[in-house]
Amino acid sequence: MQPLFDFIEGYWWLVFPLGGGIAAVAGSTATWWSKESKARHKRRLELLQAKTEARSIELQARAQLKAAKTTADPDDVAAEDAANRRARLTRLLDTHDDVVRRWLDYELDVAKLIAFPTMSDGRQPLTAAFLRAKKAADGLRPAGADVAVSAEELAEYRTAVNDFEVAFDIAEQDARRVRDSGFSETERKRLDRAQQLLRTAVDQSATAAERQVAYRRVREELDGLISLSDDAIEVLEKQVARAIEPRRDPLPPS
Incomplete structure (x- = not known):
């Protein structure tokens, strides 16, 4: 350690220029970090402002839509609701008819019944479940798409048709899997x-x-x-x- 102390004692005057350089570098680094921090802060403010403006536009649009519904003619609103309900009912009736057609392909085709015998066997659990679902959907089926139905009736019929379709798909898949293995x-x-x-x-x-x-x-x-x-x-x-x-x-x- 003594040689180091001797060197410092002999060249003590170098401390001042070196210290100034170090200070200059430190000052430059601090300035760079300060600029970068300000830039990040500016970007965050811009992003926050953009989000605020977008949220404001969304709220204004919702308010306008709500106001339009409030001020709309009740008859027009009722007519639009009835039209939408009729369209949904039409789709459900089409789905109901499609599943019935698929079932009749087995029920009326002896060749298919021989190839997939469980489709006509009500003792099979999956076939029995499908037939029960069919009966439920048939019982809830409106006379036509123009028949007035309530939202609750439409929801109940939709559930029945969905159950009917799923039950048939499961029974059909099982019938094609087992064929005459039973x-x-x-x-x-x-x-x-x-x-x-x-x-x-x-x-x-x-x-x-x-x-x-x-x-x-x-x-x-x-x-x-x-x-x-x-x-x-x-x-x-x-x-x-x-x-x-x-x-x-x-x-x-x-």
Whole structure:
């Protein structure tokens, strides 16, 4: 340490210029930080002012909208509300009809019922849930889009239609997943035979006798396995009848 003290003692006069340089650097740094701090503060004030102006514009717009509603003709407001409600009801009725059409694709198509038998089996929990949801939606369905319904009635019907659609989607997905896996090997063979016989029953290239026999055997194979609705039987009989109808050949020239 003694050499250091000797150096300081010999060159003590350097302390003054070096001290001035250090002070100058420190002063410059402080000035830079001061400018940067002021700039940040200015930006914050500008941002705060912009947010305040935007909020003010939003509040003014809301106030104008509220004033417009308050001063609007009550009849006009009621008419607009009725139009909006009618539009929502129309969409719900369309959704209701669409799900019913999807269900009828299974209910009236024997080929589909053979391929996806659980869709006609009310003992299946998911199918039973769908049928209950359908009954609830049907019970709440207005007679048409022009029928006046209250907001509560519309909300109740919307919930029923949504439940109906979801329940059907779940039942359909499960039916397509399990197909005929719930049947025994013997029962699955009967379903396969019924599917083959059904193609013959509606095949116009087959003879009338072949189609009639095939139709009767379809009914026999499905007996006790799949419950066909009266509507499904009627549709099938019409398909078979159309296939049996003889084609009329043109009269020979005289």
